[in-house]
Amino acid sequence: MFDLHRLRLLRELKHRGTLAAVATALSYSPSSVSQQLSVLEKEVGVPLLEPVGRRVRLTEQAEILVAHTEAVLERLEQAQAEVAGSLTGITGTLRLAAFQTAALTLVPPALTLLRAAHPALRVHVTEAEPESALPALRARDFDLVVAEEYPGHPHPRHPELEEVDLIRDTLRLALPVGAGEGAPGDQPWVMEPEGTPARRWATALCRDAGWEPDVRYESTDMLLHLRLVEQGHAAALLPDLLWCGRKPTVPLLELPGGHRSRRLFTVVRGGSSRHPAVRACREALARAAEDLDRAAGGR
Incomplete structure (x- = not known):
């Protein structure tokens, strides 16, 4: 029988x-990881790794082993969820990742709800963009991720992950005071960095309107985007969630149909979806989203 610990290293x-x-993530030395994988190769009786430049690549047989390891780990997560569900209270630690806007507006009220309902649950929060948080979720660095999807730009789906919709967040064109409605193509712009889903969506939106955006400022920080608009330096595409029910501080314009909202959703591994802590956190985030939506008053 193959050793599960070594199989996890391969995964x-x-x-x-x-x-x-791998060594950094698991607090091992690289040589220790390499030795354990060499032992696993001897156990299996076939090569599991092949060199590609200075890196290594999994062989076909290694990919087969990883697929079965994923199934075993999912069953173990299901067992953990059932054991936790048999207890009278929710305890332990839940590792939550959320991108900036959600971390600012949805996570704090959700934490308040969780603290009141489940005081023994410890929630560890990391601000992370979905493009890094979702692979980390698959690698079991997080237990739950709040992610986003922009209109016309669906993110890759993974069968081992389970998504639940959270809220639709309206996106609007924000212009400096006095810029006028016909001026977005003449304005400097602030956008998220090249290669991000938000940047691809925003660039496509501008090009569909017939002009190329003059992007002078790049940041994933939506508060910086807002400050640049407020002080007259740039136009931006801002989500309603940023206002958290407050009155906007810059002029906002509607976007063309089909481009008006991003999808926010929670993601967990399928084996952990029934864990009481995961379910409680999802419910708290959903409640926080509903409260913010009501506060916005359908703006």
Whole structure:
């Protein structure tokens, strides 16, 4: 019978890409990881890794082992969820990742709800963009991720992950005071960095309108986007969630139909979806989203 610990190391290598990254994540030395994988190769009786430049790649047989390891780990997560569900209270630690806007507006009220209902539950929060948080969720660095999807730009789906819709967040064109409605193509712009889903969506939206945006400022920080608009330096595409029910401080214009809202959703691994802590956190986030939606008054 193959050793599960060594199989997990092989799985970690698939998700993290290098022996050094596996060693860092698991607090091992790279040489220890390499030795354990060598032992696993002897147990299996076939090569599991092949060199590609300075890196290594999993062989076909290694990919088969990883697929079965994923199934075993999912069953173990299901067992953990059932054991936790048999207890009278929710305890332990839940590791939550959320992108900035959600971390600012949805996470704090959700934490308040969780603290009141489940005081023994410890929630560890990390601000992370979905493009890094979702792979980390698959690698079991997080238990729950709040992610986003922009109109016309669906993110890759993974069968081992389970998504639940949270809220539709309206997006609007924000212009400096006095810019006028016909001026977005003449304005400097602030956008998220090249290669991000938000940047691809925003660039496509501008091009569909017939002009190329003059992007002078790049940041994932929506508060910086807002400050640049407020002080007359740039136009931006801002989500309603940023206002958190407050009155906007800059002029906002509607976007064309089909481009008006992003989808916010929670993501967990399928094996942990029934864990009481995961379910409680999802419910708290959903309640926080509903409260913010009501506060916005359908703006």
